Amino acid sequence: MKAAVVRENNDGYVDLIDDWEPRSLAFGEALVDVEYVGICHTDLHVAAGDFGDPNKMGTQNGKFRRVIGHEGVGRVSKLGEGASDYLKLGDRVSIAWFYDACGVCDYCVSGNETFCRNARNSGYTVDGAMAQQCVVNAKYAVKVPEGLDPVQATSITCAGVTMYKSLKVGETKPGQWVSVHGAGGLGSLAVQYAHNVFGAHVAVIDGNDDKLEAARLNGAEVLVNRKKEDVVARVNELTGGVHNAQVTAVNDAAFSQAVNVLRPMGKLVAVALPQGDMSLNIAKTVLDGIEVRGSLVGTRADLKEAFQFGAEGKVTPIVEKVPFSEINSVIDEMKQGSITGRKVIDFTTL
Ligand SMILES: NC(=O)c1ccc[n+]([C@@H]2O[C@H](COP(=O)([O-])OP(=O)(O)OC[C@H]3O[C@@H](n4cnc5c(N)ncnc54)[C@H](O)[C@@H]3O)[C@@H](O)[C@H]2O)c1
Ligand SMILES: CCCCCCO
Ligand SMILES: [Zn+2]
Ligand SMILES: [Zn+2]
Numbered sequence: 001m002k003a004a005v006v007r008e009n010n011d012g013y014v015d016l017i018d019d020w021e022p023r024s025l026a027f028g029e030a031l032v033d034v035e036y037v038g039i040c041h042t043d044l045h046v047a048a049g050d051f052g053d054p055n056k057m058g059t060q061n062g063k064f065r066r067v068i069g070h071e072g073v074g075r076v077s078k079l080g081e082g083a084s085d086y087l088k089l090g091d092r093v094s095i096a097w098f099y100d101a102c103g104v105c106d107y108c109v110s111g112n113e114t115f116c117r118n119a120r121n122s123g124y125t126v127d128g129a130m131a132q133q134c135v136v137n138a139k140y141a142v143k144v145p146e147g148l149d150p151v152q153a154t155s156i157t158c159a160g161v162t163m164y165k166s167l168k169v170g171e172t173k174p175g176q177w178v179s180v181h182g183a184g185g186l187g188s189l190a191v192q193y194a195h196n197v198f199g200a201h202v203a204v205i206d207g208n209d210d211k212l213e214a215a216r217l218n219g220a221e222v223l224v225n226r227k228k229e230d231v232v233a234r235v236n237e238l239t240g241g242v243h244n245a246q247v248t249a250v251n252d253a254a255f256s257q258a259v260n261v262l263r264p265m266g267k268l269v270a271v272a273l274p275q276g277d278m279s280l281n282i283a284k285t286v287l288d289g290i291e292v293r294g295s296l297v298g299t300r301a302d303l304k305e306a307f308q309f310g311a312e313g314k315v316t317p318i319v320e321k322v323p324f325s326e327i328n329s330v331i332d333e334m335k336q337g338s339i340t341g342r343k344v345i346d347f348t349t350l
Contacts, residue, residue: 025080038071072129170244174199182249195219
C-alpha cells in the first residue's frame with residue numbers, strides 16, 4: 001500500500017512508498033481505510049525533525065520509517081478484539097494528533113488528557129494517517145458526525161479543534177476582541193470559530209492578501225497585512241486592544257506583536273511552534289497583568305464539539321483536494337505561505 005513517510009535525512013519532505021503494511025491489530029484497536037488527510041504545518045515540523053527524529057520512534061518492515069499525518073478521516077474496515085465496544089464496521093472516524101493516552105493519570109481524569117505524559121501522537125510517535133490504511137485505538141478515535149463533509153472534517157481534526165480549544169483557553173466571550181496572528185490552516189478556522197461560535201469581533205494579521213480576504217468573508221472585521229502596515233499600531237488603533245491574542249503564525253515576531261496588542265488583563269494563547277523562545281515585554285506583562293497560556297490541540301470532547309459546529313454549518317473549512325503524488329509540492333506551498341485554508345490528500349482515488 002501507499003504511504004508518505006518521514007525521510008531518513010529529515011530534510012522536511014516525505015518519501016512516497018508503496019510497500020506500506022499497517023501493523024497487526026492489538027486489543028482495542030481497529031483498522032481504518034483512509035479517505036482524506038489534510039497537511040498541517042506540524043507535519044512539516046515532524047518531517048524536518050524539529051521535535052526529534054520520528055523515525056527513531058518506531059519501525060516499519062525492519063526500517064525506521066514514520067508515516068506522517070494527523071488530519072485524517074476514514075472508515076473502519078476491521079475490528080480487533082475489544083474494539084466493537086466503541087466502533088462498528090463502516091464508522092467514519094478521525095485520526096488526530098491526540099492518538100491515545102494512559103486514561104488514568106491526573107491529566108486524563110481531569111479533562112486535560114492531551115497533556116498526559118504517556119499520550120501518543122499520530123504521525124509522530126505512532127504511524128499516522130497519510131497511508132491507505134491506518135490503525136487507531138477504538139476508544140480514542142472520535143467519530144465524524146453524519147452530515148459533515150469528510151474533506152472539511154479533516155481540517156477540524158487538527159486545525160479546527162486546536163483553535164476551538166485555544167479560544168476556550170483564551171476565555172473568549174461574546175462581544176470581545178480576538179486577534180488572530182496567522183491566517184493559514186489554523187488561523188482561517190480561528191476566525192470562524194471566534195466569530196460564529198464565540199460571538200467575538202476578530203482582527204486578523206497575515207502577510208498574504210488572499211488569506212486576509214478569505215478571513216474577511218468569514219467574519220473578520222479588522223485585516224492587517226504585516227508586510228504593509230504596523231501590526232501593533234493598526235490593531236490597537238482599530239480595536240482599542242484585544243482581550244485575547246491567538247498566535248498561529250510560525251514566526252517569533254508574531255508572539256511579541258501579540259503581547260503588544262493586548263488590552264490590560266489580556267491573554268496571549270500560544271499555539272504556533274516556531275523554533276526558539278518567546279521574548280515578552282516585561283513592563284507590559286507586569287503593568288497590564290498580561291497572561292501567556294499554551295494550548296495543545298483538543299481532547300476527544302473538544303473534537304466532538306468542534307465537529308458538531310462543522311456539521312451545523314457554523315464553520316466551513318476552506319479545503320482543496322490534492323492527489324497523493326503532490327504531497328511534497330503542497331509542503332513547498334505551505335513553506336511559501338501560499339495556501340489559503342488547507343490542501344487535503346485524496347486517498348479515495350488511489
Ligand atoms: N498547539 C497545537 O496544538 C498546534 C496544532 C496544530 C498546529 N500547530 C502549529 O501551529 C502553526 C501553524 O500551523 P498551520 O497549519 O496553520 O500553518 P500554516 O502554514 O497553514 O499557516 C501559518 C500562517 O502564518 C502566517 N505568518 C507567518 N509569519 C507571520 C507573522 N509574522 N505574522 C502573521 N502571520 C504570519 C503565514 O502567512 C501563514 O498563513 C505551526 O507551527 C503548527 O505546528 C500547533
Ligand atoms: C508538538 C507538536 C504539537 C502539534 C499538534 C498538532 O499539529
Ligand atoms: Zn496539526
Ligand atoms: Zn494519562
